[in-house]
Amino acid sequence: MITRSTASIQQQAVRFTLSTPVQATLYISLCALILWTIYFTTYPAVHDKVHSLRHHTLTVSCH
Amino acid sequence: MPKLKISVLISVICLMSMIVYGAVGFSQTPQPTVRLTADPAISSSNPQGVAQLVPFEAEATTYQPPARLTLQAMDASGQPLENAHIHLQIFTPSKTPWFTTDFPIVEGTTLLEIDAVAPKGELTLQQVFPIRGTYRLLAKVTPQTANAFAPFEQTLTLSIPENWVKYQNFAVLVAILLAVGIGGGWIIGGRQPIQPGEIAPQPVRLLLSGAIGVAIVALLVINVSAEMAQSGMSMPMSHMSKAAPSADQPSRIQSQGLDVRLSGDTNATVGKLAQFQVTAIDLNTNQSVQDLILNLKATQLENNWVAFAYQGVSDAAGTLTWQQQFFDGAPHKIEVEVAPAPNSNRTFQPFAVAQTIEVEGVAPPLLVRLISLSYLVGVVGAGLALGLMRRQRTRLARHQTAHSVRI
Numbered sequence: 270m271i272t273r274s275t276a277s278i279q280q281q282a283v284r285f286t287l288s289t290p291v292q293a294t295l296y297i298s299l300c301a302l303i304l305w306t307i308y309f310t311t312y313p314a315v316h317d318k319v320h321s322l323r324h325h326t327l328t329v330s331c332h
Numbered sequence: 333m334p335k336l337k338i339s340v341l342i343s344v345i346c347l348m349s350m351i352v353y354g355a356v357g358f359s360q361t362p363q364p365t366v367r368l369t370a371d372p373a374i375s376s377s378n379p380q381g382v383a384q385l386v387p388f389e390a391e392a393t394t395y396q397p398p399a400r401l402t403l404q405a406m407d408a409s410g411q412p413l414e415n416a417h418i419h420l421q422i423f424t425p426s427k428t429p430w431f432t433t434d435f436p437i438v439e440g441t442t443l444l445e446i447d448a449v450a451p452k453g454e455l456t457l458q459q460v461f462p463i464r465g466t467y468r469l470l471a472k473v474t475p476q477t478a479n480a481f482a483p484f485e486q487t488l489t490l491s492i493p494e495n496w497v498k499y500q501n502f503a504v505l506v507a508i509l510l511a512v513g514i515g516g517g518w519i520i521g522g523r524q525p526i527q528p529g530e531i532a533p534q535p536v537r538l539l540l541s542g543a544i545g546v547a548i549v550a551l552l553v554i555n556v557s558a559e560m561a562q563s564g565m566s567m568p569m570s571h572m573s574k575a576a577p578s579a580d581q582p583s584r585i586q587s588q589g590l591d592v593r594l595s596g597d598t599n600a601t602v603g604k605l606a607q608f609q610v611t612a613i614d615l616n617t618n619q620s621v622q623d624l625i626l627n628l629k630a631t632q633l634e635n636n637w638v639a640f641a642y643q644g645v646s647d648a649a650g651t652l653t654w655q656q657q658f659f660d661g662a663p664h665k666i667e668v669e670v671a672p673a674p675n676s677n678r679t680f681q682p683f684a685v686a687q688t689i690e691v692e693g694v695a696p697p698l699l700v701r702l703i704s705l706s707y708l709v710g711v712v713g714a715g716l717a718l719g720l721m722r723r724q725r726t727r728l729a730r731h732q733t734a735h736s737v738r739i
Binding site for chain 2: 289306329
């Protein structure tokens with residue numbers, strides 16, 4: 270009985286994780302993280318590396 | 333009685349007509365003005381093929397000279413106003429958090445404030461304009477000798493369009509983000525049966541693995557190469573690779589009977605004005621010197637571009653005072669060359685005093701960056717929705733085809 274309910278929870282978790290909304294959210298979050306790192310982080314080393322790119326892209330502020 | 337009313341009415345109408353006529357006439361009376369000309373020309377009145385005023389392009393591959401602005405004070409008859417003082421303030425365009433420029437800290441601030449002696453009523457300066465938008469120039473004109481003419485002030489505007497390269501790059505970025513979104517939606521929206529022993533279907537695993545791999549590689553390349561580059565930054569958001577070098581000329585020189593001193597701030601912050609003053613004293617008489625030509629030049633030392641330049645004469649106190657904003661977080665050099673005025677009895681070889689300025693950059697406001705990020709993420713989201721819808725339609729079409737074949 271316990272084994273069956275554990276398996277059911279696991280299946281539900283897998284189904285939830287692989288559901289389209291969750292997958293889409295994860296995908297967008299990952300893209301947002303990459304975009305933030307490239308265009309918006311204030312970490313000096315990253316800022317210096319992509320300085321020119323930031324200054325040459327509309328709606329992106331640099332400093 | 334009615335006759336009296338009519339006559340009163342006519343009198344009132346005549347009186348009002350006289351007042352209105354007088355007011356209109358007065359408003360059409362020629363007033364002293366300040367005429368602004370720019371080189372390169374202002375875009376709205378710019379014929380094709382002539383260079384236009386554009387905002388500063390950071391890390392530009394070709395050198396961009398500063399724009400040359402000339403303000404000419406004219407009297408009511410259109411003649412130049414001689415022996416004038418022109419106090420000029422240049423204000424940057426107002427803040428635009430929903431459509432930010434690349435220097436949001438500079439938005440809504442004062443770029444320059446200078447008090448110039450204008451013997452011929454003319455003030456010419458060179459200035460780099462950091463961002464797009466409409467700049468306001470407030471010119472206050474006063475006579476050098478009291479009551480020579482009535483002081484007046486005028487606000488002029490200067491509109492500078494955005495650099496087209498930014499639109500081009502933004503279009504490319506939007507296309508890439510849209511493609512990334514559509515691709516993601518197409519794969520995520522696909523049929524994803526879980527095989528025995530798998531925790532995720534193959535397409536999803538591939539998509540996530542690929543995206544995470546790209547993220548890791550991008551972050552690694554950026555961070556590792558940035559760390560390996562020489563970085564002696566003393567403050568965040570300042571892109572100086574080393575400390576500001578000391579100027580090759582001293583800030584005070586006593587030479588050829590003159591004591592010339594450049595004083596003012598040695599540290600500046602983007603968004604705030606820094607103050608400077610040049611003073612010239614005759615060493616023989618210990619009196620201030622007026623008949624000098626002063627050539628000011630502010631140069632960004634990292635890439636050696638001129639941010640501001642002005643040629644003028646010292647005032648009655650032998651000084652020239654100005655305040656300017658450094659919009660780029662990098663060391664700058666202020667250089668002032670002193671030369672005798674053409675009509676002066678003084679003769680000496682021109683010499684220069686200089687001073688270096690450390691400029692601290694300021695990070696853009698978090699809200700401004702989050703707004704811009706939301707636009708870019710929104711494009712990915714839109715692409716994702718398109719991909720998902722396209723996938724769903726394809727699946728439905730296949731399902732209907734299979735159903736009709738079965739029937």
